[in-house]
Amino acid sequence: MTHSPAKKKIFSFLLTFFIMVVVWVLLSGKFDAFHLSLGVISCAIVAYFSGDLIFDSPKIRGLPVAWMRFIRYIPWLLYQIFLANLHLLYLTFHPKLHDLIDPQIINFQSKLQSDISLVTFAHSITLTPGTITVDVSIDGEFNVHAIDEKSRKGLPGEMESRIAKAFGEG
Amino acid sequence: MNIIVTLLLICGLIFFTGGAVGIIRFPDFYSRLHPAGKLDTMGSLLIMIALSLFNLHHFSLGGLLTSLKIILIMVFVFLSSPTAVHGIVDAGVNAGLSPWTKEERRR
Secondary structure (H helix, E strand, C coil), rough: CCCCHHHHHHHHHHHHHHHHHHHHHHHHHHCHHHHHHHHHHHHHHHHHHHHHHCCCCCCCHHHHHHHHHHHHHHHHHHHHHHHHHHHHHHHHHCCCHHHHCCCCEEEECCCCCCCCHHHCCCHHHHHHEEEEEECCCCCEEEEEEEHHHHHCCCCCCHHHHHHHCCCCCC | HHHHHHHHHHHHHHHHHHHHHHHHHCCHHHHHHHHHHHHHHHHHHHHHHHHHHHHHHCCCCHHHHHHHHHHHHHHHHHHHHHHHHHHHHHHHHCCCCCCCHHHHHHH
């Protein structure tokens, strides 16, 4: 089932508008008519100008499913961040720090395709302690600075396959 | 409730301390960014969770809004911190600084 471009434009306008109103109410915290109408007017103007900027996806119908999959990815990421933080904390307070670490820049080729999944993967690598993304090329070639053997072993590994699943590329 | 909040605050402080100590103890520019960029993120996550819980102690709509705002700060920290770290590393690589390795130490 295909949608006409105009219909898609209205849908992305409404989606942007809705998200902006929620953020407005959250940030202003005032529920009287004056502040709410100010919010609605300014949200409408901004959504009119930039509605097709954020949700210009051809598969806009699959958006809720994609968001659900992405939200399910976040707790796992937080857990990984926590584990890796404990490891880095242990390293930091270890007396023989310089014998334990072995920093290296490694290269690998990721099999992820779309821009957004590559960005998420690079971000997740940097958020997980022990590894920092130095460079990503457009076709998925990663340069990663890893602090020791343990954090190097984990790449690309499970994180990549989970991201691939979250963005429907697996 | 107070016990949970205190525990979370102490854990966050431990992570922050680890970050500060790590910046001094690690050998070079790149490896120093690891504790600087990440232990701080974890520490602020724990402290922000503690603060938003403490804020909900006396439940009200205003308190809920403030807690949600604190959570929103966390989202932005999680987006901006890796970007900043990546920017610093990228600047180092572009300037031609080579990373510290184990071999260098044995020489």
